[in-house]
Amino acid sequence: MIQRDASTTSLWQANIEPFQPTLMADHTTTYDVIIAGGGITGLSTALLLQEAGKRCLLLEANNIGFGTTGGTTAHLNTIPDTSYDQITKNFSKEDAGLVRESVGAAIGLIQQNIERFSIDCGFDYTDAYLFAQDEQQTEALESIAKSAREQGINITMQDQLPVPFQFTKAYKITDQARLNPLAYIYGLARAFEQAGGVIVQHCRVMQIHNTTHIKVATSLGEFTGMNIVYATHVPPGINLVHLRCIPYRSYALAVRLADNAYPASLIYDMHEPYHYFRTQDVNGKKYLIAGGEDHQTGHQENTEQCFRNLEAFVREHFNVKSVDYKWSSQFYESADGLPYIGNLPGQPDNVYVATGFGGNGMVYSGVAAMLIRNIIMGKHRATEKLFDPSRIKPVAGFTNFVTHNADVVKLFFGKLLPAHKLTELAELAPGEAQVVNYEGHRVAMFKDEEGMLHAVNPVCTHMKCEVGWNSAERSWDCPCHGARFDADGKVLNTPADRDLEQLDISHDVKPVEVEEQGEV
Ligand code: FES
Numbered sequence: 001m002i003q004r005d006a007s008t009t010s011l012w013q014a015n016i017e018p019f020q021p022t023l024m025a026d027h028t029t030t031y032d033v034i035i036a037g038g039g040i041t042g043l044s045t046a047l048l049l050q051e052a053g054k055r056c057l058l059l060e061a062n063n064i065g066f067g068t069t070g071g072t073t074a075h076l077n078t079i080p081d082t083s084y085d086q087i088t089k090n091f092s093k094e095d096a097g098l099v100r101e102s103v104g105a106a107i108g109l110i111q112q113n114i115e116r117f118s119i120d121c122g123f124d125y126t127d128a129y130l131f132a133q134d135e136q137q138t139e140a141l142e143s144i145a146k147s148a149r150e151q152g153i154n155i156t157m158q159d160q161l162p163v164p165f166q167f168t169k170a171y172k173i174t175d176q177a178r179l180n181p182l183a184y185i186y187g188l189a190r191a192f193e194q195a196g197g198v199i200v201q202h203c204r205v206m207q208i209h210n211t212t213h214i215k216v217a218t219s220l221g222e223f224t225g226m227n228i229v230y231a232t233h234v235p236p237g238i239n240l241v242h243l244r245c246i247p248y249r250s251y252a253l254a255v256r257l258a259d260n261a262y263p264a265s266l267i268y269d270m271h272e273p274y275h276y277f278r279t280q281d282v283n284g285k286k287y288l289i290a291g292g293e294d295h296q297t298g299h300q301e302n303t304e305q306c307f308r309n310l311e312a313f314v315r316e317h318f319n320v321k322s323v324d325y326k327w328s329s330q331f332y333e334s335a336d337g338l339p340y341i342g343n344l345p346g347q348p349d350n351v352y353v354a355t356g357f358g359g360n361g362m363v364y365s366g367v368a369a370m371l372i373r374n375i376i377m378g379k380h381r382a383t384e385k386l387f388d389p390s391r392i393k394p395v396a397g398f399t400n401f402v403t404h405n406a407d408v409v410k411l412f413f414g415k416l417l418p419a420h421k422l423t424e425l426a427e428l429a430p431g432e433a434q435v436v437n438y439e440g441h442r443v444a445m446f447k448d449e450e451g452m453l454h455a456v457n458p459v460c461t462h463m464k465c466e467v468g469w470n471s472a473e474r475s476w477d478c479p480c481h482g483a484r485f486d487a488d489g490k491v492l493n494t495p496a497d498r499d500l501e502q503l504d505i506s507h508d509v510k511p512v513e514v515e516e517q518g519e520v
Helices: 040-051 084-090 093-116 135-150 181-192 302-315 359-377 398-413 513-515
Strands: 030-036 056-059 124-132 155-158 169-178 196-200 206-210 214-218 221-230 243-255 264-268 276-282 285-296 320-334 340-343 351-354 431-440 441-447 453-457 466-468 474-479 482-484 492-493
Touching: 030 040, 030 214, 040 084, 040 181, 040 359, 056 221, 056 359, 084 135, 093 181, 093 214, 124 302, 135 155, 135 169, 181 196, 221 264, 243 302, 243 351, 285 302, 302 320, 340 359, 351 359, 441 474
Parallel strands: 030 056, 030 221, 056 196, 124 264, 221 351
Antiparallel strands: 124 169, 155 169, 206 214, 214 221, 243 285, 243 320, 264 276, 276 285, 340 351, 431 441, 441 453, 466 474, 474 482, 482 492
């Protein structure tokens, strides 16, 4: 079992032991590339660069797989969530072709890594089914299918589904894939070390000073590099990328079925947000993995309800024997539907970022790894411009983006938030949390199962938005750019690089007033 940025437990994290690095980092060495983030993007990039002859150091703030890689449902698709018809509309048909080529190459890279390094991660190619259930969905699905066919994808109409759903139209797509994401990145990590790369866990990147070299200040001291790659979704600090990415939470279950009717394929409906299903064997047991109920981070008051909705949906369609794992994880949508991969805007050209993967992190991580490797090795490709984080596209998705940032302004100044009375402080039941006013200050309070109160300053250390409680994950989530903190304010997700201020309850909450409210 490893740690993850959540209090729930994913199928993957429960079935793997902590990774033990074998090489020591050297504070006196100038590394060619320092990679921040030990998920699939960081490790894929690090391995490619190390194999290309660069001396690489990978720094992970927690344990490898702590972030989204430990919580993804790991679908590998050649049709991304931003479909080819949308990409054609937002960019061009040629660009849609480049995306098609890139995601195909990314799946190829994963397969190649698995074969070269004999990674036992349950990878296999399989069919995917996409189905509509009403007229509007049918129309959208037909458009997706037409544009995918134009990109050479093998997609055919079906009159049957391998799962018990009613549908108006369904398509089958061949050559999609799945795997166990943690088993895969452990294989990458070992291959990276065997090639001479160094991994340091529990080492948070705090700041960089970019002169002739990059001095990287971390929780374990300073390291020096010629280049740095942020594979942390959004980088720490304040950057345009934060204003161009919208953080989302997605929910997943791993269930055992009573009738053994596990679908062999990947299945997707066309709801908004959509549901998805697939099967995976982990340590000799078969699980149906179901996901959906996505929402913007910090914008859902009752996150436990998302699990209840998802479970009810799964039970309606499958004969569930047990729900063995339930978990949620975070992903980031870009403003125009394509990822941001390349030089970090506003920084010298030796600082790189890879983010905005939407729900396609598995394949876009490979796209990012290859593109950043090529840029650093001086091999320029057409995709460099397409995925350039500095691009600005005033497209349909931009409306949402503007609304999102209006939220930032509203919450940043904190004037429009509802006020809570002090009495609410005492009304917390074990397991509940609330942000309350106390003597002119906002206080984020959580009462644990033992009745212990945990209090932090709810002002996000990134850009001062107010965090909100995520009851499903027992975390304080920032609605602005997706930073997350545990109940004691410890950073779980960037872009915040400092913990929330912890408040001394005995000092800040006057015992006499608390007693008046009946609290101990
Ligand atoms: Fe930016 Fe909190 S993540 S203000």
